[in-house]
């Protein structure tokens with residue numbers, strides 16, 4: 001497990017209230033796999049993984065969803081969700097934000 005700079009009390013990044021430790025989860029960068037703490041804010045109903053920016057940036061180079069060879073699998077797995085989200089936008093705004101000016 002990599003040392004965490006924020007292993008003491010963690011404040012919510014949105015409301016600044018104290019978050020509760022929810023558990024630990026796997027995380028990785030280009031050189032190693034390790035566990036990080038996961039915190040939860042009851043007021044905001046959000047989870048937060050406090051890792052420093054260097055580790056977070058390195059994770060984004062290692063993540064499976066940024067590997068070119070995985071693009072077709074991720075596209076197939078997620079396209080229906082994105083189409084559904086776009087249909088909701090069109091239903092409630094009656095416009096397509098990619099093609100119409102505001």
Ligand SMILES: [Zn+2]
Nearest residue numbers: 012015041044
């Ligand atoms: Zn909060």
